[in-house]
Amino acid sequence: xxxxxxxxxxxxxxxxxxxxxxxxxxxxxxxxxxxxxxxxxxxxxxxxxxxxxxxxxxxxxxxxxxxxxxxxxxxxxxxxxxxxxxxxxxxxxxxxxxxxxxxxxxxxxxxxxxxxxxxxxxxxxxxxxxxxxxxxxxxxxxxxxxxxxxxxxxxxxxxxxxxxxxxxxxxxxxxxxxxxxxxxxxxxxxxxxxxxxxxxxxxxxxxxxxxxxxx
Numbered sequence: 001x002x003x004x005x006x007x008x009x010x011x012x013x014x015x016x017x018x019x020x021x022x023x024x025x026x027x028x029x030x031x032x033x034x035x036x037x038x039x040x041x042x043x044x045x046x047x048x049x050x051x052x053x054x055x056x057x058x059x060x061x062x063x064x065x066x067x068x069x070x071x072x073x074x075x076x077x078x079x080x081x082x083x084x085x086x087x088x089x090x091x092x093x094x095x096x097x098x099x100x101x102x103x104x105x106x107x108x109x110x111x112x113x114x115x116x117x118x119x120x121x122x123x124x125x126x127x128x129x130x131x132x133x134x135x136x137x138x139x140x141x142x143x144x145x146x147x148x149x150x151x152x153x154x155x156x157x158x159x160x161x162x163x164x165x166x167x168x169x170x171x172x173x174x175x176x177x178x179x180x181x182x183x184x185x186x187x188x189x190x191x192x193x194x195x196x197x198x199x200x201x202x203x204x205x206x207x208x209x210x211x212x213x214x215x
Contacts, residue, residue: 071122
């Protein structure tokens, strides 16, 4: 844009020259003002287009909502719903979405919408997605990536307890067959109780019982 200079009235200028110079300045200022107005209108159109809801493409609205709510990249969002970044990019350029991907996308959005009741900023919601659970050590993002929607939804609506500790890894390991066979063998090796032992046990139980009908 042309740099404007202040009008200087020099000695020897006629009144007509001064008027012409002022008119040139007015014309330049009018053109600059018109250009600024056009730029402002263009920005407002872009903002309105970005915030408008397209009822014909609810899956695109869901993707845009997830982006705004979490601040995640297309690649991370793709991991949550089980697709690649390129697939999301093709959806945004008009490629149709399959029914399975649409259902999973809406399920992920549902989980995130529930989580926003407690984590209201994109930074808080993204941190929640990557925070391991105190009982299993898995993050909500990992649950969504594994398509364990119900468990992720439970994490979104439950309040974690600071008193819980991680479940030891050995608890989730299957019992070895050798130990299981040994336990069964030891149980079979125990001799059955004798009649006098059973009578003693039954007698102790009877002595500890109140007579029927006693108040």
